[in-house]
Every structure is written in structure tokens, then in C-alpha cells.
Amino acid sequence: MKYISTRNKELQISSMQAILQGIAPDGGLYVPESIPAAEISQEELLSYNYNQLTVRILSCLLPDLDPETLQRCVEEGYAGKFETPEPVCLSHADGKDFLELYHGPTCAFKDMALCLLPKLLGASAAATGIADRIVILTATSGDTGKAALEGFADVPGTGIVVFFPRDGVSEVQKLQMVTQKGKNVCVCAVEGNFDDAQTGVKKALTSQSPAGVSYSSANSINIGRLAPQVSYYFFAYKKLVEEGRISFGDPVDFSVPTGNFGDILAGWLAKKMGLPVGRLLCASNKNNVLTDFLRTGVYDRRREFWITSSPSMDILVSSNLERLLFYACGEDAQTVAGYMKDLTEQGFFMVSPRVLSEIRKDFDCAYAEDEEVDGAIRKVWEDASYLMDPHTAVAWVCAEKVFGGAPCVVLSTASPFKFAPAMLTALGKPGAKGLAALDELEELTGLSAPENLKALKEKEILHRSCVSPEEIEAFCRSAAGQFGKEESHD
């Protein structure tokens, strides 16, 4: 199976090369030329633990990495990193199911893929004989940055540069990044929002890298990020069957808190691979560009950028939508290239009614204001003693709006303790800031904060750089060159 660029079907490469490159040279995203069917029977599904299921899914999507290699990547990538017996778990509260994806090292769902990506990259580099240092360039809305740093720190033959919006991440998210240790890591604030950072990084990725260096991406534009995320949709389904809550074959609806459209696209891939997914609800915060698009067919980023209590979803240019558009318009790369040109040059694009109705076959949409999010956090805590973080609460509010009381799986993407001040506000006890809010949230709820977050109190700040969006490309070149030099000294 080949991977092709969403903007040019002639650009064909293997899945390993797609992981190594991250983004296509024409700025398009790599997609499988046809989505493989997983063909997993009930018996087979029920027999797998999380790791086995992930290996099975990855071997469909990344077929040129052999199953033994994938098994090694998954076992080594996940071993000892999660607080729970399995990497993810399904909880029930207040009539809904919560797929908890935040029990990993950085307390957000990005760990599910970023624990594996360094292994997948390493295996791909070894198999294709690439001798270059692979330098990962990443823009983060808060959670990808730390998860990628954690995954790549001190991995031989790699380097990582992370850019975060200076005023657009939570205090805990920022501390997680600027205290990161490692000889091959570099963290830098950007004077701008996530979209500015992502645009700068995409530009740097397609620019000339220094000699001996290949750039790649740890954002969900990299197929190596997306593929491991397909697995937990299958896992949620398995749990529901196992617990006798559904029969094998029944459709299940999912509500997904969405920013860059990666997580929800993984759910759509699961559906196309054969999982009985019903509706996929694209849940947005006040930055509701996707809600408008899914209602009208017009994607218009020319609007105010809001800073909300769910900062990891404060995004107006959702990269992975491009992959969905590619399939929805009948794999017409030229049309996709046209949309993306319009978006860059005019700030909007419009799809035909036919393309929109194709998309609406699988997707619903809604958005939630911060006040609704706060109300939901408080209600579910009071009714069911279950604590949702603000991102999860966006998905909960949207599920209420669109599915009403009907059962669905809400993807729970971060630990509430990552956003402790916002949680305290929602629970009616505002005031505490930064790490002090962690203690207060523990006291108020009787729950314990994850150890990795509590440990931030003892850590030294190691990264203080800040650049304008225009300086990102040059900063990447200089950082990448630096990693190379250190190596030649030792």
C-alpha cells in the first residue's frame, strides 16, 4: 500500500517514508491511497489486549513495517509509562462513557501516539538506511509539545524543536515544556497563536534543512501520529461488547473534542476500516470554525481568535481536515490543492454541496461556550463525582446538544489537573493560579494530581527563547545545526 499526497496523487511513497517526512514536499498531507479494511472478528477483538490491538491496527495502516517490528515499537513505547493497567480505560458516569486517554506520562491523549512515534521513526530510519539526524519540528497548542519532548528527549540520532504560543497555553502546560531536560531538545515561545506557530513550522518543514539533517513532524500531520490513535476507537468498542453493553455490530457514536481534527479523523479511519462507528461528533469550543464549515460548507478562518478554557483546541486552521476533504471529493487532489490555496491566499474556501453531504454522512457538529463548559464540569462532578477536564467537557456539552440523553462515548483527552485554575473556576472556587491550583483542586475534590504534574514544583526552567512567527524557520535551522555539532564533539 502506497501513501500519496492530498495535493498530488503522483507523489507516492511507502508508509515508512511518510513517517520520516511528516509532510509532503508540496505541502500536502500523506494519506493511504485506499483505506485498508481491518476485518477483525468479534472473537479476535475480544481476545486482544490494548497493545495487541494496536499492533494489529498499525499493521493495516503501516504495512511495510513488519509485525515483529511493530510489536517491539508498541511494547517498548508503552511499557511502564501509564498509571492504569492498560494504556487507556473506559469509565461510565452520568449516563455516558468516557474513553480516558490521559493516563500517560504527560497527562493528555497525545501520549497515545507520541510514546510510539520515536520508535516508529527509528524503525523506519533503520529500514530505509537514512543516516541523517532526524530533527522533529513541532507546533503545539499545549499538549503535543510536552508529549513529543518526552518521547524524543535523548533518543540517539534525533533532535526536537517545539514552538508554543506564548500566551496561549496553561501554566502547567508551559512549565512541562520549559523544564524539559535533554541534549537534543529545544523549546521556544512564539509571539502569536497556535495557527501562527503551525504555519511557521509547516513552512520550515518544507524548507531546505541543514546538511546531515532531515526534518520531520510530530504534529498530527504525520501519519505516524494518526495511525496509533485509530486503535483506541476499536478498544472502546471492545470494552462495550465485553461489558455486554452493546452487541457486536451495533453502531456506537463518539463525541470528540476537536482542534486540529487529528483525533476525530482517527475515528473516521476506524469507521472506514470496518469498525461500526455511528456518528462522529466534531465538538469545538468558541473557536467554532469547524462547526460553521460542517453546517455550511464554507471554511472561513477570517474571524476573531478566542482564548478559551480549553486551550489545546484554540485553533482556526485544522490541518487534518485536508485528509477528509481528499476522500470526500473523490480523491481529487487538484480540488484539494485549490481549497488550500484559497485558504492561504483568501482566508476561506467553499466546498460543493455534494462534498458537504458526503462529509455529513459521518459527521455531526456543535460547539460549547466556556460558561456551558463550566456548568457541565460542575454538574457532572455534583451528580456523579466524575471530574472532566475542560476539553472533555466541551465534548460532553456537544453530546448533550446533538445526541440528547442517548448513550455515546465521550473522548476524555486530558487530566483535569493540567487545567487546575479553570477547574477551580468551574467548581465555583476561583482564585488559585499555577501550581498552587493543583493543591487546591486536590483538596476540593479529594482526588490526587498525577505525580508528573506535582513534580513540576521542583523543576528548573531551562528554556527561555521567544521568537516572532517569521523567525521560526531560521530558529529551526540554527537549532538543528546545533544538535549536529554537539554530537561531533563526543
Ligand SMILES: *Cc1c(COP(=O)(O)O)cnc(C)c1O
Ligand atoms: C490536542 C487536543 C485536543 C484536540 O485534538 P485534535 O487532534 O487536535 O483535534 C483535544 N483535547 C486535548 C486535551 C488536546 O491536547
